[in-house]
Amino acid sequence: MELFQIKRATDVMQAIESARRYPDNQPEGASTRFLAGGTTLLDLMKLDVERPTQVIDIHRLPLDRVEAIDGGGVTIGATMRNTDLANHPLIKAHYPVLSQALLSGASAQLRNMATTGGNLMQRTRCVYFRDTATPCNKREPGSGCSAIDGFNRNLAILGTSDHCIATNPSDMNVAMTALEATVHVESTQGKRSIAIDDFFLLPGTTPERETALNPGELITHVTLPAPTPGSRSVYLKLRDRASYEFALASAAVVATVSSGRIEHIRIALGGVGVKPWRSREAEASLLGRAPDATTFQAAAEVALRLARPQSQNGFKVELAMRCLQHTLKLATQTA
Ligand SMILES: Cc1cc2nc3c(=O)[nH]c(=O)nc-3n(C[C@H](O)[C@H](O)[C@H](O)COP(=O)(O)OP(=O)(O)OC[C@H]3O[C@@H](n4cnc5c(N)ncnc54)[C@H](O)[C@@H]3O)c2cc1C
Numbered sequence: 001m002e003l004f005q006i007k008r009a010t011d012v013m014q015a016i017e018s019a020r021r022y023p024d025n026q027p028e029g030a031s032t033r034f035l036a037g038g039t040t041l042l043d044l045m046k047l048d049v050e051r052p053t054q055v056i057d058i059h060r061l062p063l064d065r066v067e068a069i070d071g072g073g074v075t076i077g078a079t080m081r082n083t084d085l086a087n088h089p090l091i092k093a094h095y096p097v098l099s100q101a102l103l104s105g106a107s108a109q110l111r112n113m114a115t116t117g118g119n120l121m122q123r124t125r126c127v128y129f130r131d132t133a134t135p136c137n138k139r140e141p142g143s144g145c146s147a148i149d150g151f152n153r154n155l156a157i158l159g160t161s162d163h164c165i166a167t168n169p170s171d172m173n174v175a176m177t178a179l180e181a182t183v184h185v186e187s188t189q190g191k192r193s194i195a196i197d198d199f200f201l202l203p204g205t206t207p208e209r210e211t212a213l214n215p216g217e218l219i220t221h222v223t224l225p226a227p228t229p230g231s232r233s234v235y236l237k238l239r240d241r242a243s244y245e246f247a248l249a250s251a252a253v254v255a256t257v258s259s260g261r262i263e264h265i266r267i268a269l270g271g272v273g274v275k276p277w278r279s280r281e282a283e284a285s286l287l288g289r290a291p292d293a294t295t296f297q298a299a300a301e302v303a304l305r306l307a308r309p310q311s312q313n314g315f316k317v318e319l320a321m322r323c324l325q326h327t328l329k330l331a332t333q334t335a
């Protein structure tokens, strides 16, 4: 591990002022990382994958609350722990898909430490990204991608490029994508709000850039719109073992059925995309249709139409289709 400076911030202004001192991407390589729960960052620092000049500990920032927004919706603070968020009464009552996604991730101990901001920013589990002895375009731009001809069983089939095929590993991000969350960020340059689908970037030729966050920007909170009246939401995760494992395929569905027809539908897939994968095409194919097995199968085929499997992960196409079909069935069942 490299030597680094550590600072503790007790308010947002102090955090973003400190971050200004060593923004990322300086020619001399100086960089800042915010430390929240530490469950991703500390591992990567020990592996020499992350080598920040400065670490700003933000876990004491007063951003650890869920609050109802007047007129509907909720605000979720960036330092809210995953366990507290999953068990919050407002989330359990109105956004069960988010609660289920959070509780399906990692272990109880990790969820007790992990935060909303850190979960949004967690890095890929591609083995080569974590192994500094191997080429990886995401870790070292221009060095090559070891996964394309290597171990790629757990990697992406949607949104990949010739430069990177890594998946976004988060469960929470998939639920937040189906819920059409907005990510709110702040720096000394001001405040911005970013729709979650725009927050995560495709790898293209620059896989090292994963999100729309600019150097020095701090995620302060996430907002969720009011749930559609009468909607149901479900998260389903398929993995190699029943707990403490990342998704091979997952689906988050938010649906409203009225008079036997699908009136509102939002779909996001996990474990298969380079980012949490919203399928607007599958949503369009379901709108106004009766919720039945034939319609669900057609929607799953649409959602995976552009899948580009690698040498070891062709099974994910069928797995993701079945995962989505079953999630659609659960989310459109009438009580
Ligand atoms: C063994 C293991 C199993 C896991 N299994 C799962 C799983 O099944 N599903 C799943 O979804 N996740 C899983 N995880 C990942 C876990 O959810 C993340 O490590 C966690 O959510 C990261 O949150 P954190 O607060 O600890 O982030 P940190 O490690 O503190 O930070 C992570 C990154 O986010 C940045 N960051 C943190 N907060 C902010 C902010 N407010 N603004 C800007 N940047 C910020 C940091 O600078 C850093 O780059 C697993 C992790 C481990 C170690």
Ligand code: SF4
Residues within 6 Å of the ligand: 124, 126, 127, 128, 129, 135, 136, 137, 138, 139, 144, 145, 146, 147, 148, 155, 163, 164, 165, 166, 207
């Ligand atoms: S898939 Fe991406 S993260 Fe994995 S080795 Fe290739 S470039 Fe690196």
